Amino acid sequence: MVTVSMTVNGRQVSKEVEDRRLLVDFLREDLGLTGTHVGCDTSQCGACVVHLDGKAVKSCTMLAAQADGASVKTIEGLADGAELHPLQAAFKEHHGLQCGFCTPGMIMSGADIIARHGSDLDEATVRLELEGNICRCTGYHNIVKAILAAAGEMGGGMKQAAE
Amino acid sequence: MSVEGIGARVARKEDKRFITGQGRYVDDMSVPGMKHAAFVRSPHAHARVGAINAEAARAMPGVVAVLTGAEMAADGIGNLICGWMIHSKDGSPMNMGAWPALASETVRFVGQAVAVVIAETKSQARDAAEAVEVEWEELPAVSDVLGAIAEGAPQIHPEAPGNLIYDWEIGTKDEVEKAFGEAAHVTRMDLTNNRLIPNAMEPRAALARYDAADDHFTLWTTSQNPHTARLVLSAFYNVAPEHKLRVVAPDVGGGFGSKIYIYPEEITCLWAAKKTGVPVKWTGDRSEAFLTDAHGRDHVTVAEMAFDANNRITAFKIDTIANFGAYMSLFSSAVPTYLYATLLSGQYDIPLIHCNVRAVYTNTAPVDAYRGAGRPEATFVVERMMETAARELSVSPAELRRTNFIREFPHQTPVIMLYDAGDYEASLNAALEASDYAGFAARKAEAQRRGRLRGIGISCYIEACGIAPSKAVGSLGAGVGLWESAEVRVNPVGTIEVLTGSHSHGQGHETTFAQLVASRLGVPLDNIAIVHGDTDSVQFGMGTYGSRSGAVGMSAISRAIDKVEAKAKKIAAHLLEASEGDIEIADGEVRVAGTDKKLGWHEVCLAAYTGHNLPDGMEPGLKEGAFYDPANFTFPAGAYVCEVEIDPETGHTDIVQFVAADDFGRIINPMIVEGQVHGGIAQGIGQALLEGCVYDEGGQLITATYNDYAMPRAHDLPSFRVSTTETICPSNPLGIKGCGEAGAIGSPPAVINAITDAIGNNDLSMPATPEKVWRALHAAGGGLREAAE
Ligand code: FES
Numbered sequence: 001m002v003t004v005s006m007t008v009n010g011r012q013v014s015k016e017v018e019d020r021r022l023l024v025d026f027l028r029e030d031l032g033l034t035g036t037h038v039g040c041d042t043s044q045c046g047a048c049v050v051h052l053d054g055k056a057v058k059s060c061t062m063l064a065a066q067a068d069g070a071s072v073k074t075i076e077g078l079a080d081g082a083e084l085h086p087l088q089a090a091f092k093e094h095h096g097l098q099c100g101f102c103t104p105g106m107i108m109s110g111a112d113i114i115a116r117h118g119s120d121l122d123e124a125t126v127r128l129e130l131e132g133n134i135c136r137c138t139g140y141h142n143i144v145k146a147i148l149a150a151a152g153e154m155g156g157g158m159k160q161a162a163e
Numbered sequence: 164m165s166v167e168g169i170g171a172r173v174a175r176k177e178d179k180r181f182i183t184g185q186g187r188y189v190d191d192m193s194v195p196g197m198k199h200a201a202f203v204r205s206p207h208a209h210a211r212v213g214a215i216n217a218e219a220a221r222a223m224p225g226v227v228a229v230l231t232g233a234e235m236a237a238d239g240i241g242n243l244i245c246g247w248m249i250h251s252k253d254g255s256p257m258n259m260g261a262w263p264a265l266a267s268e269t270v271r272f273v274g275q276a277v278a279v280v281i282a283e284t285k286s287q288a289r290d291a292a293e294a295v296e297v298e299w300e301e302l303p304a305v306s307d308v309l310g311a312i313a314e315g316a317p318q319i320h321p322e323a324p325g326n327l328i329y330d331w332e333i334g335t336k337d338e339v340e341k342a343f344g345e346a347a348h349v350t351r352m353d354l355t356n357n358r359l360i361p362n363a364m365e366p367r368a369a370l371a372r373y374d375a376a377d378d379h380f381t382l383w384t385t386s387q388n389p390h391t392a393r394l395v396l397s398a399f400y401n402v403a404p405e406h407k408l409r410v411v412a413p414d415v416g417g418g419f420g421s422k423i424y425i426y427p428e429e430i431t432c433l434w435a436a437k438k439t440g441v442p443v444k445w446t447g448d449r450s451e452a453f454l455t456d457a458h459g460r461d462h463v464t465v466a467e468m469a470f471d472a473n474n475r476i477t478a479f480k481i482d483t484i485a486n487f488g489a490y491m492s493l494f495s496s497a498v499p500t501y502l503y504a505t506l507l508s509g510q511y512d513i514p515l516i517h518c519n520v521r522a523v524y525t526n527t528a529p530v531d532a533y534r535g536a537g538r539p540e541a542t543f544v545v546e547r548m549m550e551t552a553a554r555e556l557s558v559s560p561a562e563l564r565r566t567n568f569i570r571e572f573p574h575q576t577p578v579i580m581l582y583d584a585g586d587y588e589a590s591l592n593a594a595l596e597a598s599d600y601a602g603f604a605a606r607k608a609e610a611q612r613r614g615r616l617r618g619i620g621i622s623c624y625i626e627a628c629g630i631a632p633s634k635a636v637g638s639l640g641a642g643v644g645l646w647e648s649a650e651v652r653v654n655p656v657g658t659i660e661v662l663t664g665s666h667s668h669g670q671g672h673e674t675t676f677a678q679l680v681a682s683r684l685g686v687p688l689d690n691i692a693i694v695h696g697d698t699d700s701v702q703f704g705m706g707t708y709g710s711r712s713g714a715v716g717m718s719a720i721s722r723a724i725d726k727v728e729a730k731a732k733k734i735a736a737h738l739l740e741a742s743e744g745d746i747e748i749a750d751g752e753v754r755v756a757g758t759d760k761k762l763g764w765h766e767v768c769l770a771a772y773t774g775h776n777l778p779d780g781m782e783p784g785l786k787e788g789a790f791y792d793p794a795n796f797t798f799p800a801g802a803y804v805c806e807v808e809i810d811p812e813t814g815h816t817d818i819v820q821f822v823a824a825d826d827f828g829r830i831i832n833p834m835i836v837e838g839q840v841h842g843g844i845a846q847g848i849g850q851a852l853l854e855g856c857v858y859d860e861g862g863q864l865i866t867a868t869y870n871d872y873a874m875p876r877a878h879d880l881p882s883f884r885v886s887t888t889e890t891i892c893p894s895n896p897l898g899i900k901g902c903g904e905a906g907a908i909g910s911p912p913a914v915i916n917a918i919t920d921a922i923g924n925n926d927l928s929m930p931a932t933p934e935k936v937w938r939a940l941h942a943a944g945g946g947l948r949e950a951a952e
Pocket residue numbers: 037038039040041042043044045046047048049058059060061
């Protein structure tokens with residue numbers, strides 16, 4: 001057993017877990033944060049993506065112990081209180097989700113993509129960078145649209161100025 | 164069109180919980196005292212199950228119980244069933260082998276469960292499952308259909324000699340043969356429809372609880388049809404009587420057919436919950452999903468089409484062998500018969516058709532309906548044939564289709580279906596225009612200058628949805644009726660709950676169904692709740708598959724609304740001292756037409772519940788139900804155009820344009836409909852380019868992870884250009900045809916027609932991987948040279 005402590009969605013948590021506890025199981029089962037999903041066992045689907053110290057990671061592919069001392073943000077912590085993150089709002093507006101199972105991972109990956117590229121994002125880049133996230137429902141069409149729309153909105157001033 | 168009613172692009176009501184991580188999927192749930200299940204599965208494709216030694220496992224930390232198939236059989240748990248009886252052409256019933264939820268004697272595919280471990284935690288259960296020792300006696304196995312029907316093949320079930328489940332036919336063989344004798348041209352093709360693994364992103368899961376005091380079970384499960392699950396679990400598996408079993412399908416993360424069926428794991432969890440006295444949860448991992456979810460497609464077909472001198476089709480004959488895997492899954496028998504052969508007329512006026520289907524056991528996972536179910540296989544056959552015939556006859560593929568389109572409705576095909584409405588030329592024209600088909604030659608020439616091979620392919624599909632008149636399916640062998648139920652419950656304050664037997668696992672029912680109610684009763688969307696997926700709330704229902712929730716599920720709601728509306732009008736007429744015929748309901752008001760006399764909707768609702776002043780003899784309350792049984796199937800149809808560019812050096816295919824023009828009848832929410840088409844096309848392109856389930860000869864699944872089974876990812880796909888044409892469906896009150904499967908049905912032949920056009924070799928099977936395309940290109944003689952020139 002090992003004691004892990006980290007900040008999750010701004011809250012300090014500390015628990016004793018099995019050495020082999022995956023970060024995703026720690027979040028889902030020990031903390032009850034079931035918004036982060038498990039869609040595969042080979043690190044391929046991205047349903048489990050969370051932000052670790054500001055970077056998108058697959059929480060099924062690291063141990064809880066490896067996240068000791070880190071700051072983790074999950075889908076539950078993305079909105080600012082009642083105010084949705086622009087990407088959450090864009091997923092709704094552009095119908096970027098159907099069954100919703102891939103959605104938390106898609107949004108966390110999308111937010112990371114936007115953070116790294118800002119308003120320079122284009123469709124080809126979004127599609128390429130979503131390589132680690134699988135959606136079986138949407139055909140990605142509206143996911144890509146939602147990410148581009150949110151990127152435009154979040155860095156919209158810059159982009160319009162440049163045009 | 165109102166901003167919220169029928170036809171409006173309303174953002175989904177259900178989205179909030181999914182985008183904030185508040186979805187409630189089965190694996191998100193837990194109940195006090197819950198333990199975890201892990202299954203002991205066969206590593207062999209075919210083996211006798213010998214002694215099971217669980218002593219070591221039982222002694223491991225956290226283990227509550229290890230239960231085996233022998234114990235399950237002793238408790239009288241029934242075998243899994245196939246719910247659709249098919250008779251062979253000699254009149255004999257299909258040969259169905261027994262499928263116990265936990266095998267105690269023989270296993271017939273890799274992954275079949277023989278025992279279950281219940282333990283405190285998931286990891287403990289898995290550790291202990293690994294420690295269960297099973298003595299296997301390996302038997303010879305066969306994984307492909309041709310091998311399975313060959314002389315001397317391993318015999319899989321004693322009930323099915325030669326591994327043949329049925330040998331079925333439809334149509335008029337002698338007349339077809341005669342027409343072939345008189346044909347001016349015959350096109351012949353060998354076609355394989357590749358086996359697919361559905362891969363809904365949420366793996367299957369089940370949580371079962373037994374309350375001893377009430378002798379009552381609850382099952383939370385990843386189901387597309389919880390009522391059918393309850394019926395089958397109680398009537399056939401003897402788990403519990405229906406009134407003692409509640410089945411809940413909460414948020415479900417995609418289904419595509421794979422969550423219609425009642426699988427061994429749900430049965431086992433229910434049984435184990437009672438046996439051990441603790442709630443039991445099982446959540447499959449992706450590897451288990453690959454091994455044990457019902458797979459799709461897997462047909463081997465020979466097709467021949469006869470034409471007269473005017474390029475009109477005179478006859479069509481098809482011989483198909485369908486791989487059913489090791490056991491007959493719930494609807495498996497209907498897929499290559501009534502969902503496949505009955506659609507082989509496509510959009511064309513074909514006077515004579517004969518189709519023979521042999522269903523065959525192999526040592527692979529069971530095969531059943533997967534998005535489209537039979538109709539993608541039929542469309543692939545028909546549309547590959549049409550494109551090929553056009554090439555052979557040197558006419559344009561669009562022209563050959565036009566020559567043969569059905570133009571008058573209703574149209575009776577020679578294979579049961581009565582097409583009620585359509586305009587196939589309209590959707591073809593729309594697709595050709597949107598894709599600038601006329602400008603293709605210039606684009607091809609431009610691509611050639613860049614050293615790329617460009618091709619274009621058409622597919623004109625038809626499907627039968629809204630399954631189906633209960634009487635009709637009953638006469639064809641279905642074990643259930645295929646109506647739908649609805650209940651519209653108006654509360655005293657005027658808000659509304661709609662209880663539906665349809666189930667949403669991504670389709671957006673909470674929004675579209677509410678739009679219908681909003682349109683009809685003038686109530687804002689926020690005041691309407693859609694309740695589904697719980698056998699305790701909803702009286703009964705047949706669930707969601709076969710694109711039936713709009714055409715059948717919403718029709719039931721519409722019928723219930725008719726009754727609510729009629730009663731509300733009676734009450735209002737009484738209160739306003741007007742005649743019932745003059746009352747209109749709109750915008751939250753109930754008015755006397757042409758006057759300023761009116762009541763608020765909520766006032767009428769309240770009056771219904773106070774009962775202080777109702778017409779004589781009227782019961783209080785405002786709640787009505789309906790069971791709607793469709794008059795016919797519905798027939799969505801459309802035209803898809805795919806344009807590809809091939810890199811002749813690598814064989815890699817880029818889809819540079821994909822255009823869809825679909826006729827879905829009346830559309831409730833265009834945004835949701837487009838989303839359904841996008842997703843369907845992605846699955847169809849996946850089938851055409853990427854996805855192929857591979858078993859080795861001994862029945863080991865080679866493609867058992869996302870490393871080996873290529874799922875379509877964002878960069879494999881283009882943005883799609885989708886549009887609709889509209890002919891109203893005359894067979895249901897809303898004019899809806901259904902849209903859930905079209906994309907997956909229409910797209911594979913469009914892609915393959917485009918690639919074969921580009922490479923000049925028609926001999927190409929799915930998935931058209933770069934290697935296959937490269938080989939086909941070079942077999943055709945020098946794509947490289949041609950492109951370079
Ligand atoms: S669950 Fe983490 S990548 Fe699939």
